[in-house]
Amino acid sequence: MKKIHYYLFVLPFLAFLTSCSQDVFDEYYARPEGLEAPIYQRLEARGNFSNLTALIGRAGYKDILSKAGYWTMLAPNDAAFVKFFQEKGISNVADIDSVTAAKIVRFALVYNAFREEQLSDYQSSKGWVLDNAFRRRTAFYDGYQTKLINGVPTVTVGANRNGAWFAGDNNNKYVTYFTKEYFTAKGLSSYDFNYFYPGATYTGFNVLDSKVTEANIVAENGFIHEVDKVNLPLENIDQYLERNSNYSLFRKIIEDNLITYIFSQTATTNYKNFTGKSDNVYVRFYDPSLVMSPNNENYLKVEDNDGQADAYTMIVPENAVLQNFINTVLLKNYPSLDKLPRYVFQDLVNAHMVQGAVWPSMKGNFINGLKEDLRFDFNSNITDKKVLSNGFFYGSNIVQKSNLFYSVYTSAYLDPKYSFATRLYSDGSGYKEMISNINKKFTIFLPSDAILRSLGYEYDSTHLYWVYVSPANGATITGANARNRLLRLFYNCIVYTPNGELNNIATTSGIIRTGDSDLPGEYIKWSNNKIYAAGNVIPGATAVNVTGKEVQQNGTAYYVDNLPQYSEELQGLVIKRLATSNTQFNNFYQYLLNSSIYNATTGKIEGVDLGTSYTFIVPNTAAIAKAVTAGVLPANPATTIQGERDLIADFIRYHIISNRTASSDGLITGLYETLRKNTRGDKTYVEIISTPGTLSFRDNSGSNPAANFISASSNNLADRSLIHLVDNYLKFTE
Known part of the structure; x- marks a missing residue:
């Protein structure tokens, strides 16, 4: 009996507790007093959104906007719809079909709830960035469309990434708004708004060209901003381009x-x-x-x-x-x-x-x-x-005046006869960026594909590399080595000419440095429509002939029948040849020939390598005699006395400037390193003094007069080098 009585007591007690718990539960989770109604009910209650609420129902969004959620509604009021009806030639909201209704409603709906002051802030992955936003994603997207592709109706969808398509989103359209916070932060003004909307008034909070007449209407599931215009979804750039016949050629x-x-x-x-x-x-x-x-x-x-x-x-x-x-x-x-x-x-x-x-x-x-x-x-x-x-x-009523279409680069780029040059310019060499800059003046020498093939060059489109077959011996080079050879040759074909230095190439002559000021190239010479680099002046070589030209906005492209070749001959052999043709070089050469740093068979000077820049300073006959008299050189070039041979070697080294090629163009001035080292093994220097038309060299003695170049016998081309005849010797003082 106790057991029965126990259950009779517990069950009512549990029922009592359960009833109390439900009351607590209901109270805890009950709708708070004072909470605003959801967006739909708020619109309905305000009384001036009857047309919008009708469309919300027709578009199937009444249930969504009547529940919890997180939205911003850019809501056109009834006055806005009156204007819309007039523009569309319809009587009332009943004349709006369900498709248009959905467009209006979904384009007015922005994901997430934003007060007016939040709309100008960007929701980055690292947090809010103040005053850095002017757009928001809406609930509207176009989806699938049927287009005629090659005459066949085809279902298509637009790419929702650049160069890709991602199935995870629907390419939702954005709406643009204009807020005073964003405009102030970006330095914009009403001019930027009225440039797009000349007939509208900038208020500091516009949604497209409409005015926000009341902001921050609070709802349970977001915010409402009342606007005075009905906005249909905007076209994207692709759609506008397709629709507007003024741009049909660009679109085609x-x-x-x-x-x-x-x-x-x-x-x-x-x-x-x-x-x-x-x-x-x-x-x-x-x-x-x-x-x-x-x-x-x-x-x-x-x-x-x-x-x-x-x-x-x-x-x-x-x-x-x-x-x-x-x-x-x-x-x-x-x-x-x-x-x-x-x-x-x-x-x-x-x-x-x-x-x-x-x-x-x-x-x-x-x-x-x-x-x-x-x-x-x-x-x-x-x-x-x-x-x-x-x-x-x-x-626009003009085409962008692009570098690629108005520069010397264009002469190759838009001519199929010069596809090899275009490929080389554009393959990461940096040449394209250099010569297509219409704000800097250049002259280029442009060989055709046929000329390059005749010189042994080809591009292997199967293996995607350059090939060079020597016309002299049939030796083949492929890949990076062949490309590097071409790159050096083509750099000899690019000349920075800010003052039109080569405009009259057919009737003038001179010497000029290739490349630009940031990356100096080698020197070439010109004379009456002929071009010479170091490789074009060695015995048996031929000059480059200019066969035509095209003037572009940033200079001239000269068409040529050869390339300004670089030399693979050692500089000592060039000095030997100069000594044979001009006796003023001979005394210096005799000291070089008999020195301990020269290989008479190969022409190799110790410390001098092919592919490196040098300036050779050669004292003339009288200057060598002065050096002998001063005891700077022994009288006998072929001396066997070791101390005198060391003196000769140091004299020659001090007359070779390394890593710089100086000419009479004023481009190189200052102290530059020579091949000579002092008794402690430190570097030694010579001062180069140059203005256009003059060139001289000064040693560190402080008393020896400068060695001035002799114009008629200087600027002799060698591998990445110039050889100058001067009227004095250079004396090094410890």
């Missing part, structure tokens, strides 16, 4: 050369699951060499939200100006566009793309996809401007 170039459609099994499966249809789906890809894909609604996606802080820009020339550019520039040496190499189209389009949002007042802060400044006047050249879902679009 892209469509014909830089677009591919690739079957995607993942996209096909998703499409079938979504629609129940079995069509194959193809992803529309832009060439991956482009700095942006105009159909990519995301930004770079280096971070998930980087589209909040930046966007793309495309500046597109109108048909007429582009056609003129095609006729006068692109097709100067090609019969039709379809014959142009693919890289020309890649470069042309990249020249008009920017991987950033180019604000009109800040265009000087941006570079295009070729890393060039933007050469458009935004007051006179821009004829069309649009804020689009993935960036800014500008129509």
